[in-house]
Amino acid sequence: MKVLPPLIQSTPTAPSGCSAHRLEVINLHAHYGPVCALHGISFETTCGRSVALIGGNGAGKTTLMKAIVGLLPGTTGEIRWQGHAVRKRIPDIAYLPQRQDLDWRFPVTVRSLVEMGRYAHLGLFRRLGRADEQAVEAAIETMQLAPLSSRQIGALSGGQQQRAFIARALAQEAHVLLLDEPFAGLDQPSCETLGGLLRSLAREGRLIMASHHDLSNVNDLFDEALLVNRRLIAFGPPPEVMQTAALKEAFGS
Amino acid sequence: MSIWQQVMDYGFSQRALLAAGMIGFVNAYLGGYVVLKRSSLFAGGLTHTLFPGIALGALVAGLNPYSALFGAVVMALAAGLGATGIASVSRIDRDTALAILYTAAFGGGLIVLERIGTYVNIENYLFGSILAVGNSDLWFVYIAGALTMTLLILLQRPLLLYLFSPDVAASQGIPVHWLGHGLAALLVVNMVISLQAVGAMLTLGLLIAPAAMVYLFVNSVRGILWGGGLLGAGVSVLCVVLSIATDIQTGPAIAGTFGVLFLLAFLVSPSYGLAAVVLKRFQMRS
Numbered sequence: 001m002k003v004l005p006p007l008i009q010s011t012p013t014a015p016s017g018c019s020a021h022r023l024e025v026i027n028l029h030a031h032y033g034p035v036c037a038l039h040g041i042s043f044e045t046t047c048g049r050s051v052a053l054i055g056g057n058g059a060g061k062t063t064l065m066k067a068i069v070g071l072l073p074g075t076t077g078e079i080r081w082q083g084h085a086v087r088k089r090i091p092d093i094a095y096l097p098q099r100q101d102l103d104w105r106f107p108v109t110v111r112s113l114v115e116m117g118r119y120a121h122l123g124l125f126r127r128l129g130r131a132d133e134q135a136v137e138a139a140i141e142t143m144q145l146a147p148l149s150s151r152q153i154g155a156l157s158g159g160q161q162q163r164a165f166i167a168r169a170l171a172q173e174a175h176v177l178l179l180d181e182p183f184a185g186l187d188q189p190s191c192e193t194l195g196g197l198l199r200s201l202a203r204e205g206r207l208i209m210a211s212h213h214d215l216s217n218v219n220d221l222f223d224e225a226l227l228v229n230r231r232l233i234a235f236g237p238p239p240e241v242m243q244t245a246a247l248k249e250a251f252g253s
Numbered sequence: 254m255s256i257w258q259q260v261m262d263y264g265f266s267q268r269a270l271l272a273a274g275m276i277g278f279v280n281a282y283l284g285g286y287v288v289l290k291r292s293s294l295f296a297g298g299l300t301h302t303l304f305p306g307i308a309l310g311a312l313v314a315g316l317n318p319y320s321a322l323f324g325a326v327v328m329a330l331a332a333g334l335g336a337t338g339i340a341s342v343s344r345i346d347r348d349t350a351l352a353i354l355y356t357a358a359f360g361g362g363l364i365v366l367e368r369i370g371t372y373v374n375i376e377n378y379l380f381g382s383i384l385a386v387g388n389s390d391l392w393f394v395y396i397a398g399a400l401t402m403t404l405l406i407l408l409q410r411p412l413l414l415y416l417f418s419p420d421v422a423a424s425q426g427i428p429v430h431w432l433g434h435g436l437a438a439l440l441v442v443n444m445v446i447s448l449q450a451v452g453a454m455l456t457l458g459l460l461i462a463p464a465a466m467v468y469l470f471v472n473s474v475r476g477i478l479w480g481g482g483l484l485g486a487g488v489s490v491l492c493v494v495l496s497i498a499t500d501i502q503t504g505p506a507i508a509g510t511f512g513v514l515f516l517l518a519f520l521v522s523p524s525y526g527l528a529a530v531v532l533k534r535f536q537m538r539s
Contacts, residue, residue: 066420069424070423070424071420071423071424088426089423089424089425089426090426091425093424094424095420095421095424096421097418097420097421101418101420102417102418103291103417103418106289106416106417107289107468107471107472107473107474107476107477108417108472108473108474109472109473112473112474116413116414116417119410119411119413119414119425120425122410124407124408124409124410124411152472172425
């Protein structure tokens with residue numbers, strides 16, 4: 001696999017010291033009308049890791065990710081990225097919705113989907129230049145989609161669809177990838193391929209956060225686990241977080 | 254006298270052709286967005302507010318082209334915004350809310366027109382009268398059409414991101430709510446423009462059929478938008494010629510032709526049509 005240049009070179013604005021490449025979530029609250037969805041979530045992590053978000057249905061996994069990318073209007077608290085408060089949406093952070101939330105009949109090919117990732121850098125009119133083409137090409141290559149690049153996205157398998165969306169985030173030059181249930185509905189081989197790719201993206205210096213429901217393979221797929229049930233229950237290496245007591249609290253009895 | 258001479262010799266037929274080309278193109282291009290957003294039902298609801306809108310205009314200022322246009326725009330915007338508003342604060346979805354609003358408005362419109370006695374004259378607004386397009390109407394069509402196309406081309410990229418996945422678009426800082434409202438407003442403007450060509454009841458066909466046909470063949474958004482636009486313009490112009498030659502009304506001719514063409518496209522589309530489905534079943538069995 002092609003190794004991308006270290007990401008630290010491309011972020012000259014990052015302040016020096018330990019806050020570079022750090023994502024901090026500080027006292028995050030989210031509400032859906034009167035219903036409290038997240039209560040006082042605080043944690044921090046850095047690029048180079050992959051974090052599993054675990055918790056039962058309705059525990060706030062999706063809400064947490066949507067709040068981090070700023071999709072929920074009624075949130076309070078602060079998100080800090082590389083030491084700066086995130087107020088405007090930035091292409092550094094990419095959100096990948098659940099596969100079932102997307103319209104896979106939409107008339108785009110894998111390549112056009114990945115090209116959409118460049119729009120954030122191109123503005124309204126600028127055409128795709130050489131550098132953009134190369135970024136698109138590299139993203140497709142990294143996600144092992146080259147032979148499928150002219151397929152309509154509905155004609156891909158679940159794992160390939162997930163990889164196509166990750167390729168789009170890579171073309172966007174996102175450093176933080178928030179994935180909603182990327183492993184849901186994938187068979188064992190696809191799971192392993194995707195797990196390997198996510199792991200290598202983290203090794204290259206990206207931060208991967210993914211909601212995940214299969215407790216049996218959290219340890220194999222992720223470096224850290226974050227257990228939520230509206231509040232943050234536990235955060236750390238997967239074996240510690242997976243301790244039964246904590247799980248009980250998160251899933252109810 | 255040949256059909257060609259018949260068409261080209263008269264000012265009214267030239268104007269009709271020019272109007273049909275522009276109306277056909279812009280409506281079908283915009284219709285691409287409606288089809289891809291899967292909001293044909295919403296668009297259909299909006300077209301049903303045009304008739305009560307015309308009735309409202311007639312009630313306020315008598316039945317004339319200006320009161321009709323103004324009433325139609327006001328009613329469509331009110332119903333569209335009202336439905337969107339209801340959906341955003343309650344558990345009722347937008348299509349349901351709009352269906353209730355437009356049927357109520359439609360009923361009201363019928364009562365109003367019967368009372369003020371202009372019931373019979375309204376046919377032109379319901380089914381179109383493109384052969385009666387005047388010079389000022391033509392200017393109106395071209396200015397509104399150019400404005401619509403400018404906006405759609407300017408906002409092509411954000412619109413594309415919004416159509417495919419509003420969540421992802423919003424996470425990139427695209428103001429998805431405003432894009433949604435803007436598209437709905439353009440929709441209303443163009444329905445009103447196409448009143449003249451195909452009428453309030455038939456405008457939906459011209460809006461969505463061309464893009465839906467191209468969608469059965471093409472896997473590119475640009476292809477659907479421009480291909481749909483060209484198809485919309487071409488068929489509209491042909492139907493004007495046809496209706497001059499045969500005395501069939503233009504609006505019904507356009508709507509009917511698109512229906513037939515769509516069914517044909519559905520039958521023969523190699524990857525997304527009936528033939529493709531049957532072929533696949535057959536291959537699987539053997």
